[in-house]
Amino acid sequence: MTVLPSRDDTGADHTALAAAWRDRRRGGLSAYPVLTPAGLVLGTGTLLAKRSKDAWAPQALDVDAGRLLTLLAIAYDRPHTAEQARRILAKVQAAGRALAADEPVQAAIHLAHAGLGVLPDADNAARRLFLAETLLDQGMNPETLRKVAGYGDDQAVLKYNENHRPSGPGGGQFYSPSDAGGGTPSSVMNRGHGAARPIQNDTVEKKRRFVQRTIGVAREIAAKLNVPVENILGLSALESGWGGQNPDSRFAKDGNNYFGQHAHSKYENGTMFNKKGNVEMSTFATLEDSFQSFAESHGNLIRGVRDPEEFARKLQDSRRFGILENGEPVVDYVGNVAGTIRKLRPIIAEHAGE
Numbered sequence: 368m369t370v371l372p373s374r375d376d377t378g379a380d381h382t383a384l385a386a387a388w389r390d391r392r393r394g395g396l397s398a399y400p401v402l403t404p405a406g407l408v409l410g411t412g413t414l415l416a417k418r419s420k421d422a423w424a425p426q427a428l429d430v431d432a433g434r435l436l437t438l439l440a441i442a443y444d445r446p447h448t449a450e451q452a453r454r455i456l457a458k459v460q461a462a463g464r465a466l467a468a469d470e471p472v473q474a475a476i477h478l479a480h481a482g483l484g485v486l487p488d489a490d491n492a493a494r495r496l497f498l499a500e501t502l503l504d505q506g507m508n509p510e511t512l513r514k515v516a517g518y519g520d521d522q523a524v525l526k527y528n529e530n531h532r533p534s535g536p537g538g539g540q541f542y543s544p545s546d547a548g549g550g551t552p553s554s555v556m557n558r559g560h561g562a563a564r565p566i567q568n569d570t571v572e573k574k575r576r577f578v579q580r581t582i583g584v585a586r587e588i589a590a591k592l593n594v595p596v597e598n599i600l601g602l603s604a605l606e607s608g609w610g611g612q613n614p615d616s617r618f619a620k621d622g623n624n625y626f627g628q629h630a631h632s633k634y635e636n637g638t639m640f641n642k643k644g645n646v647e648m649s650t651f652a653t654l655e656d657s658f659q660s661f662a663e664s665h666g667n668l669i670r671g672v673r674d675p676e677e678f679a680r681k682l683q684d685s686r687r688f689g690i691l692e693n694g695e696p697v698v699d700y701v702g703n704v705a706g707t708i709r710k711l712r713p714i715i716a717e718h719a720g721e
Contacts, residue, residue, distance in 0.1 A: 388497055398489040400481075401698055402466065402474055407459065409442060410486070410493030413500045416459060419467075428463030432456055433509035441516050442486060442496040455481045469570050469710075470613065471703040472605045472689075479691050479698065571714075577609045578714050581625070584658045591662060593671045597715050598678050601708030602626070603658070606688070610654070622650030626661040627688070633660040646692060675705035 391411040400409045406417040407428060415435050419427040432452075439455065440446050447455065458481035465474035486492040502512055581600060589596040606627040608616025618624040622639050628649045630638045634656040635649035651657040668685050672678045679701040683689035689700030 384498075384501065387501075388494060391497055392490075392493070396489060396493050398486045398493075399698070400478060400483055402462065402471070402478060407462070407478075409438070410489075410496040413438065413442075413493075413496045415439065416463070419463075427467040428459065430456065430459055430463065431509075434503060435459065437509040437513050437516075438496060438499055438503075439483065440513070441499045442492050443483070444487070444492065444495070451482075455483070458482075468613070469574075470605070470608070471706065472697060472700060473608070473613070473615075475698050475700070475703065476691065479695065573609050573612050574604070574711065574714050575717075577604055577612065578711065578718065580610055581654065581658075582715065582718050584655045588658050588662045588666075592666045592669065594669060594678065595673055595708075597708045597711045598669070598673070598675060599658075600715065601675070601711050602679070602682070602688075602704055603661075604711065605704060605707055618648050618650075619654075622648065623654045623657050624649055624651060625654055625657040626665075628657065628660060628664070633663050635660070675708040676701055678708070679704035 388411075394411060396411050397409060400407055400415060402408075404418065405414060407415040409415055415438055416428040416430045419429045436447055436452055436455065458477045461477040462474040465471070465477055499512060499516070502515075503509065507515075578600060581603060582596065585599045585603070586596050589599045592599075603625045604610070607619035607625040610625065611617070611620030618627070618639065622637075628635070630647035630649055632649040634651060636652045636656075637650040638647050639650055640647055649657075649660070651660065665682070665685075665687060668681050668687075669678050672681060679689070682704075683696060683700050689697045689704075691697060
């Protein structure tokens with residue numbers, strides 16, 4: 368059980384801290400971890416992991432394992448086993464890589480797979496988290512805070528830190544090559560002085576390749592459904608990992624599945640399973656077949672819907688898109704789809720005369 372100051376102790380002995388808590392609480396509360404422009408946030412804005420200051424990968428997360436796991440243990444009022452710690456850190460790191468690659472939906476999916484869930488007794492949990500964050504920001508180290516909070520020497524954190532030495536600038540970066548489809552940490556993030564610049568160029572070129580490959584059929588589908596072409600392309604980009612260009616997007620790469628269509632879709636020429644073997648997906652002879660299948664099977668959901676947020680919301684509300692394997696909605700799916708739609712507009716404009 369977490370041993371931190373009670374509500375009465377905070378109000379009586381720490382007036383300034385109590386006032387700071389009230390100000391934070393008025394700003395709202397997130398009962399589950401969310402990715403924001405500042406970083407990975409939980410409770411009343413507590414930063415579990417900040418956005419990296421690396422100029423060439425501004426969306427990656429700086430993950431301090433001790434801080435992250437200590438704050439989570441206090442928030443959820445339970446320590447972690449070594450296996451739980453490994454999984455949480457691996458998934459948070461994978462979310463950071465997805466952000467660096469401009470893949471916010473994939474980042475949200477990685478985060479959901481960390482298995483953290485909703486805070487129990489969210490208001491009290493958020494207050495504990497706020498107090499813990501304050502102590503860390505004032506200079507208390509995570510090991511001492513774990514002892515103060517009643518967890519002693521969290522063996523999961525100690526074991527993880529012993530086996531995973533930090534690499535990268537500032538000593539705060541942790542990378543898991545297995546989650547990125549292989550390669551060394553440096554090849555996953557391209558963080559050297561000589562390799563940093565291509566990160567942004569590669570991201571833009573990836574989008575250009577995707578648009579060039581799909582804009583023809585996307586225009587046909589968009590015209591049939593009376594929606595902007597960027598709506599179709601933005602959705603497809605996220606559902607297919609930019610047409611199979613992401614390491615974990617084999618359904619598009621190997622099966623021409625550009626909309627995450629499950630088995631028994633129109634025009635499929637076969638099926639393939641996910642890595643767990645519990646979800647069967649359609650494969651198509653061509654990407655055009657996948658686009659036509661989407662239009663005929665799901666087009667009525669978004670016919671005539673031009674606004675990006677409304678477009679994405681209708682898809683998620685149908686529970687056919689933006690839903691995790693456990694049935695929970697992907698957090699921020701609507702915002703991520705809408706944001707991708709808008710970001711594609713300049714690239715689509717390059718093809719205006721075709």
